[in-house]
Amino acid sequence: MTTTWVNGADEAGYGADNLPFGVFSPSGGGPRVGVRVGDHVLDLAGVLGDPEFTAGSLNPFMARGATAWRATHAKVAGTLARESGRPMAEPHLFPLDEVRLHAPFDVADYVDFYCSLEHASNVGRIFRPNDDPIKANWRHLPVAYHGRSGTVVPSGTDIVRPEGQRGSTEDKGPVFGPSTRLDVEAELGFVVGTPTSLGRAVPVEDFAEHVFGVVVVNDWSARDIQGWESAPLGPFLGKSFATSISPWVVPLDALAAARVAGREQDPEPLPYLRRVADWGLDIAVELRMNGEVVSRPPYASMYWTPDQMLAHLTSNGASLRTGDLYASGTISGPSPGQRGSLLELTWGGAEPLTLADGSTRTFLRDGDTVTIAASARGMGGGTITLGEVTGTVRPTSHQGV
Template identity: 65%
Template sequence: MTGCWVPVPEGSHFPADNLPYGVFSTPGTPPRVGTAIGGHVLDLGAVLDDDVFRTGSLNAHLAQGPAAWARTRERIAGLLSDERHRPAVEPHLTPLDEVTLHLPFEVADYVDFYASEHHAAALGRILRPGSDPLPPNWRHLPIGYHGRAGTVVVSGTPVVRPRGQRKDPGRAAPSDGPSRRLDVEVEVGFVVGVPSPLGTPVPAAAFADHVFGVVLVNDWSARDIQAWEYVPLGPFLGKSFATSISPWVVPLAALEAARRPVPVQDPPPLGHLRGGGDWGLDITLELELNGEVVSRPPYASMYWSPAQMLAHLTSGGASLRTGDLYASGTVSGPGPGQAGSLIEITHGGREPIVLGDGSKRTFLEDGDVVTIRAFAPSVSGGRIGFGEVTGRVEPARPRPC
C-alpha cells in the first residue's frame, strides 16, 4: 500500500504494508477484531460494517478463505490510503496503549514441529554425545508432536513454573517437584483458516489456500521433565503447561517480500513433501531475557518449510480445522548468537549466560521476563514487525492434597 494518512512512527512494527489482525477491547466494551496501523488499532467491525469482525475471535474471517482475505485487505488499505475516508475512519482508531489485546483466534488443534536442522543437531550433540546428532528419519520428514490447544495463551499471560517428575543424573529413582530447567523456544507459528476434509491430504502447493498468517510462538519447555518422560512417546507434561503466542496475526499477503527458497534438502523430499520449498521466509527473530537481547535466530535457515509441514501434517488423512495452529519448532541458526533456546545457548546448562547486571542464567528463574520479537522485509522496501510475545515466570503452585 502506498501512502497512509495515519501517522506511523519510525521503526513501527505496523507500517501500512503490514496490517496484521488481532482482537482487542477497551474499558467497558466487548472484544472485537481490529488491525494494527502505526501506534493504533482500527476497529474493523465498525469501519467495514461487518459482523464477522464484531466477534471476539478471528475464526469467522479465517474460515472465509483467500478471496475474502484479499478483498478485506484491499478494503482496509483503501480506507487508510485515501484521505477522503479519514472523517469516517479516524473515530474508530484507538491508541494501542489504551487497549487490551486478547487471544486472536480460537485454537482448534496445536502441532509443534522440529524443523531447524541447526537446533535438532545442537540438541543431539548435547543429549546424545558421541552419536549421530540427528535421528535417521530427520531429513526425510518434518518431525512433530501434537500439543495441547487449551494451554495456548496470549502474550502477557503469566507462565507458572510446572511441576512434574524429573530424574537427576546418578539417582536410581525420579523425584517430583517444580522444574529446575525451565526453558524457552523461539518459534514461528502458522494459523489455518480454510479446513480440509478428513482423509484428504493437503499438498504442499496448496499452503496459501489454507493458511492465513503467522504469529510468534514461545513453546515453553521444562527440559528436566521432558527428558524423563519423552521416551518412548515424546513430549507431554514438559510442554503442555503453556505455549505463548503474539496477539497479532500477520497475513501471508504481507510476507511476499520475505519469501525465500529453503536450504538444499538432501536427500530430495519424497512425493508429498515436494512443491513447498519456495515458502522459506526471511524473518529475523530476537530473544530477550530481562530486557537484554541474548540471541537473534534467523528463520531463513529452517530446513523444512511451513508448506511442507502442512503437507506432512495432513498426509496421513488428518483434517484441518479453522483455527488450527502449527509451529516451526525452535528456530536456530548456524552462527554464534543465533540459538533459539537456553539449552543451546548455555550448552546444556554448562556455560551460563552473564547478563548486563552481572546475574547468570542457565535456565529460567522465577520472575524472569522473556520477550520474542521478529521482523521481515516489506513489499515497499522497508520492514514489518510481528509485535512481540512476552511471558513472566511465576513460582510453581502447590498441588492439592
C-alpha cells in the same frame, strides 16, 4: 516509502503493508476484531460492517477463506493509504494504550514441529554426544508432536513453573517437584483458516489457501521433565503446561517481500513434500531476557518450510479446523549467537550465560521475563513488525507468589 496517512505507523513497522489482525476491547465495549496501525487499532466492524468483525475471535472471519482474507486486507490497506479514506477510517481508530488485547483466535489443535537443522543438531550433540546427532528420518520428513491447545495463552500471561517427575541426580529413581531446567523456544506459528474434511491431504501448492497468517511463539519447555518422560515416546508434560503466542496474526499477504527460496534439501524429499513455490521466509527474530537481547535466530535458515509442514501434517488424511495452530520448532542459526533456546545457548547448562547485570543463567529463574520479537521486509520497502510475545516466570503455585 509511506504506506499510510496514520502518523508514525510506517516507522513503527505497522503500516498499511502489514495490518496484522487481532481482537481487542475498547473502553466500555466488548471484544471485536481489528488491525493494528502504528500505535492504534482500527475497528474493522466500524469501517467495513461485516458481522464477523463483532466476534470475540478471528475464527469466523478466517473460516470465510482465502478470497475473503485477501479482499479484506487489500480494501483496508487502500483505505489507509489514500487520504480520501481518512474520513471513513479515522473515527474508528483507537489508541493502543486505551484498549485491552485478547487472544486473537480460538485454538482448535496445536502441533509443534522440529524444523531447524541447527537446533536438531545441537540438541543431538548435547544429549547424544557419541551418536549421530540427527536421526535417520529427520531429513526425510518434518518431525513433530501433537501439543495441547488448551494451554496456548496470549502474550503477557504469567507462566507458573511446572511441577513433574524428573530423574534424580543420585540415580535413585524419579522425584516429583518444580522443574529446575525451565527453558524457552523461539518459534513462528502458522494459523489455519480454511478447514478440510477428514481423509483429505493438503498438497504443498495449497498452503496459502489454508493458512491465514503467522504469530510469534514461545514454546516453554521443562527440560528435566521432558528428558525423563521422552523415553520411548515424545514430549508430553514437559511441554503441555504453556505455549505463548503474540496478540497479532500477520496475514501471509503482508509477508510477500519476505519470501525466499527454501534451504536446499538433501536427499530430495518424497514427491508429496517437494516444494513448488518459495515459502522460505526471511524473518529476523530476537530473543530477550529481562530486556536484554541474548540471541538473534534467523528464520531463513530453517530446513523445512511451512508449506511442507502443512502437507506432512495432513498427509495421512488428518483434517484441518479453523483455528489450528502449528509451530516451526525452535529457530536456530549456525552461530552461537543465533541459538533459539537456553538449552543451546548454555550447551545444556555447561556454559552459563552471563547477562549485562553480571548474573548468570543456565535455565530460567522465577521472575525472569522473556520476550520474543520478529520483523521482516515489507512490501512498501521498509520493515514490518510481526509483534512480540512476552511471559514472566512465577513460582510453582504451592510455593506462593
